[in-house]
Every structure is written in C-alpha cells, then in structure tokens.
Amino acid sequence: MKIRVLIVDDEEQFVEALAERLSIRDYEVTTSFSGQDAVEKVKGYNFDVVILDVVMPGMDGIAALREIKNIKPLTEVIMLTGHATVETAIDGMKLGAYDYLLKPCETEDLVTKINKAQSRKAEQEERIREAKVKEIISSPRSVLKDS
Amino acid sequence: MSAQWDIISQQGYQFFGKMSASISHEIKNTLAIISENVGLLQDFLAMAEKGKPLDQKRLRSLSEKVMDQVRRADHIVRDLNRFAHSADEAVTSVDVTDMVRFLSSLCRRLASMRGITLDPKPSSKPLTIETNPFLLENLVWLCLDFAMDATGEENKLSIICEKAQRGARIRFTGLKGLRAASATIFPDNPVKVLLQALEAELHVDNEAEEITLTLPGNRAP
Numbered sequence: 091m092k093i094r095v096l097i098v099d100d101e102e103q104f105v106e107a108l109a110e111r112l113s114i115r116d117y118e119v120t121t122s123f124s125g126q127d128a129v130e131k132v133k134g135y136n137f138d139v140v141i142l143d144v145v146m147p148g149m150d151g152i153a154a155l156r157e158i159k160n161i162k163p164l165t166e167v168i169m170l171t172g173h174a175t176v177e178t179a180i181d182g183m184k185l186g187a188y189d190y191l192l193k194p195c196e197t198e199d200l201v202t203k204i205n206k207a208q209s210r211k212a213e214q215e216e217r218i219r220e221a222k223v224k225e226i227i228s229s230p231r232s233v234l235k236d237s
Numbered sequence: 238m239s240a241q242w243d244i245i246s247q248q249g250y251q252f253f254g255k256m257s258a259s260i261s262h263e264i265k266n267t268l269a270i271i272s273e274n275v276g277l278l279q280d281f282l283a284m285a286e287k288g289k290p291l292d293q294k295r296l297r298s299l300s301e302k303v304m305d306q307v308r309r310a311d312h313i314v315r316d317l318n319r320f321a322h323s324a325d326e327a328v329t330s331v332d333v334t335d336m337v338r339f340l341s342s343l344c345r346r347l348a349s350m351r352g353i354t355l356d357p358k359p360s361s362k363p364l365t366i367e368t369n370p371f372l373l374e375n376l377v378w379l380c381l382d383f384a385m386d387a388t389g390e391e392n393k394l395s396i397i398c399e400k401a402q403r404g405a406r407i408r409f410t411g412l413k414g415l416r417a418a419s420a421t422i423f424p425d426n427p428v429k430v431l432l433q434a435l436e437a438e439l440h441v442d443n444e445a446e447e448i449t450l451t452l453p454g455n456r457a458p
Contacts, residue, residue: 101266101269101270103270103274103306104266104269104270104273107270107273107274107276107277107302109338110278111273111276111277114280114284129352145262145347145350146350147351147352148352170397172261172262172265172266191267193265193266193269194265194268194269194272194273195269195270197273197276204307
C-alpha cells in the first residue's frame with residue numbers, strides 16, 4: 091500500500107513541485123496551502139505523514155500540529171523550517187512532531203524521514219491492534235462494551 | 238539626548254533585524270522552489286534514461302518557473318541592498334511616494350503573515366523632502382506595524398502620500414479597529430523619539446479611522 095502524505099505550505103509552487111517528486115517516488119500525495127485547510131483534510135482522511143511548514147499566514151505550523159495531533163494522534167508530522175525557526179521546529183517535536191527538516195532540503199533526506207515516520211505509525215497501529223486482541227481474549231464480554 | 242539616541246539605536250537594530258530576517262526567509266522560500274523544480278527536472282531526465290520520453294512542454298514550463306523564482310529572488314535582494322544603503326547618509330533627498338512604495342514591498346511578506354494587504358497610493362505630484370532615510374523608514378514601519386493591528390476585519394491597509402503645507406503627509410487609512418487598538422499604546426516611546434528626531438508630527442484620528450504622519454520638507458541638520 092502506498093504511503094499517504096499530506097504536504098502543507100503556503101508557497102504553492104514549492105508544494106506542487108514537491109508533490110510531483112513524491113508521486114514519482116510512488117507516494118500517494120495530497121496538497122494543502124494553509125494550516126486551516128490541512129486540519130480539515132486531516133479530519134476527513136487517514137494520512138500516514140504530514141509535511142508541515144512552520145511559518146504560514148493564518149494558522150501557523152505549530153497551531154496546525156496541535157490540531158492534527160488532537161484529531162489523529164497517530165498521524166506523523168515532519169516540520170519544514172528555515173534556519174531562524176529551527177527552535178520552533180524543535181518545539182514542534184516536543185508537541186509530538188516526528189522530526190524536522192531545513193528548507194531547501196534534499197529529497198532523499200525527506201524520503202528517508204517519511205519512510206521512518208510511516209514505519210513508526212505502522213508499529214503504533216500494530217501495538218494498538220495487539221492490545222485490543224489481548225483485551226478481547228482476556229475478557230470476551232469487552233467486545234459488547236462498545237455496542 | 239544620549240538616552241534619546243540609545244532608543245533610536247535600539248529601534249534601528251530591531252528594525253534592521255526584523256526586515257533582514259523576513260527577507261532571508263523569503264529568499265529561502267525562493268531557493269526551495271528552485272531546488273524542487275530543478276529536482277523535478279533531474280527526475281524527468283532519470284526517467285528518460287530508462288526509456289520514458291521527455292515532455293518538452295513540461296520542461297519548458299519548469300524552466301520558466303525556475304526563471305520566475307530567480308527574478309523574484311533578484312528583486313528581493315535588490316530591495317535588501319536598497320534597504321542597507323538607506324543608512325548611508327544622515328540627511329538626503331527622499332521621494333516619499335517612492336519610499337512608501339519600497340517599504341510596502343519590503344514589508345509585504347510580514348503583512349501577508351498577518352493577513353493584511355498593503356495598498357500604497359502615490360501622490361500625483363513629486364513629494365521630495367530632506368531627511369534621514371533610515372530613520373524615516375523606521376518610523377513609517379512602526380506606524381505600519383501598529384496600523385496592521387488596527388485594520389479590523391478589512392485586512393487592507395491603504396497608505397496615501399500627499400503634499401502638506403511645508404513638506405509631506407503619509408496617511409494610513411481604513412483602520413476600522415483603530416479605536417480598540419490605539420487606547421494608550423500608540424504612539425509609544427520609540428515612536429515619539431523618532432518623531433522628535435525627524436521633527437515630524439503624528440495624529441491619530443479615531444473618527445476618520447486613520448493615522449497621519451506629517452513630515453517637514455527640510456529637517457534641521
């Protein structure tokens with residue numbers, strides 16, 4: 091299954107070029123040009139990884155990160171930043187972002203981080219599934235709890 | 238007097254730092270776009286080596302996008318260079334309309350981050366005054382910075398340049414949120430010190446929803 095990526099940045103030409111490059115590398119790519127739009131897209135779809143610019147007009151990257159982690163805690167976020175905002179990107183990691191990259195970045199570095207982030211998400215999802223299975227086995231009636 | 242110049246110096250450093258940071262961020266964004274588009278070109282070439290034919294239209298479009306960004310970066314660097322040179326002389330002739338247009342271009346990204354569109358409106362007649370260009374840019378920036386918080390829901394800030402009785406006038410209009418914003422915080426001390434240094438006057442008009450900066454034609458040396 092293709093890795094589902096959402097790219098969020100207010101620089102449209104940057105987003106479009108990066109989206110095409112990732113599509114060529116067989117990712118399923120969606121684009122967004124604002125933090126608010128990105129949050130709406132995350133509500134409606136299970137992305138594996140969100141690539142999120144830190145500095146954007148309106149809802150900035152940190153605010154968008156908080157919302158995304160609130161809505162879909164397992165979705166991994168990679169912050170994109172210029173030099174002066176590295177501290178902000180690190181703050182993002184304290185809020186749950188997987189990692190950060192400086193702009194402009196080497197595509198192969200980004201691809202490596204996307205793949206690692208998706209692996210972490212897949213591991214988390216597997217652990218949750220195993221925990222649910224254990225719960226059902228130990229207490230079969232627990233299946234009825236949610237019905 | 239020394240305390241006044243300490244404030245002016247401090248303001249000057251902050252102003253220069255803020256503009257430089259914004260400009261460097263914009264250049265970074267431009268470089269990122271160039272990098273991704275050139276990377277895409279490389280991807281197409283790699284695919285061509287494996288037998289996929291090159292789409293000439295696509296290549297032309299990509300090269301045009303790269304050139305657009307090069308032109309954009311060149312414009313940004315020219316603005317930075319002009320900004321840096323505004324500190325060259327203590328007193329010189331300044332075309333107020335041109336200065337406001339230049340400062341609007343310099344601050345465009347900062348305004349855009351706050352959801353504001355700057356709309357400089359030039360004077361129909363030449364508006365040249367003798368003043369300190371860097372201090373004037375600093376003062377106009379501080380007025381812009383405050384005015385951007387006072388646009389209310391309009392999100393558009395008009396900057397009108399016109400002749401005054403003995404110099405020039407810059408009006409920041411369309412400030413629907415001025416009454417709520419001004420309270421007691423504007424003009425603050427740095428603005429007052431710059432006004433004094435430039436022998437300028439500032440008037441906040443809550444009724445007309447505008448701020449007016451009046452500049453003398455000739456500043457005393």
